[in-house]
Amino acid sequence: MAKLEIHLGDNLEALSRFEDGSFDLIYIDPPFNTGKAQARTRLRTIRDDEGDRTGFQGKRYRTVRLGASSWNDVFDDFMAFIEPRLREAHRLLAPEGSFFLHIDYRESHYCKVLLDEIFGRECFINEIVWAYDYGARSKRRWSAKHDNILWYAKDPDNYTYRYDDIDRIPYMAPGLVGPVKAARGKTPTDVWWQTIVSPNGREKTGYPTQKPVAILNRIVRVHSNPGDRVLDFFAGSGTTGEAAVRNGRHAVLMDINPEAVRVMAHRLVNASPIFYEAGCPVPPPQVETSRNASNQRSGSGNTGFLFPDPPN
Secondary structure, three states, X not given: OOOEEEEEOOHHHHHOOOOOOOEEEEEEOOOOOOOEEEEEEEEEEEEOOOOOEEOHHHOEEEEEEEEEEEEEEOOOOHHHHHHHHHHHHHHHEEEEEEEEEEEOOOOHHHXXXXXXXXXXXXXXXXXXXXXXXXXXXXXOOOOOOEEEEEEEEOOOOOOOOOHHHOOOEOOOOHHHOOHHHHHHOEOOOOEEEOOOOOOOOOOOOOOOOOOOHHHHHHHHHHHOOOOOEEEXXXXXXXXXXXXXXXXXXXXXXXXXXXXXXXXXXXXXXXXXXEEEEOOEEEOOOOOOOHHHHHHHHHOOOOOOOOOOOOOO
């Protein structure tokens, strides 16, 4: 069974405790320096003829507020914050390992220049564009509906890339390629079309900035081997941990936010994670009761995703 560690605290301090080359794959989704608060409210709807909203077939539902999470995504000097952490990522990466930085248009160009310096320009392999089509539209500019994922290899001539494990996607014009190719599908390019986590879906944890597990599944399956060790030191809701454990990889997750650790404890409970603070094992945080967990499995609750079955 894959091993999972969850560390609460400053990631720069926690990273210093690991030896050089400890991880085969590192993915991070740091704050994007958007300059505003990131917030999510968790809701559940209950059938009620006197409810405050109308649903399918005109039926009325009552909204119940379950809670909220928020944090300020503001840095006076984002590069001063991120640089020592990127240098630690390079140190901790195994010789055949890959590093993925998930960022957006506000800081991606600055981060690219910095990563070229840390890893070497020759170690840059791809910029992956995650494109989605959800949310409000701007009336003053082209609406920003994508994130940037920068991929660097420790050794550009020798890195893990499991081509046969790439998931296939449908051809846009299947009639032009024949029935055999159409049935098999094609491999994605460096533009990945994937919806955001549905506000009403079972995958939703309610944590701000949660990323779809489909994105992390693809990265983990292709860029690491079974039994490898994966690191995410801005772990947030724990999506990297879920993808790693489900695919038979060990994972180390870190976050400075106690709410993030509580969300991960709930979401990944069946993976039996070990919790650490200041480098020492600590008891797990209190999570949802078994009744709430049962509600989520049946789909009657909407307070976050829980492993429906123990990982293999």
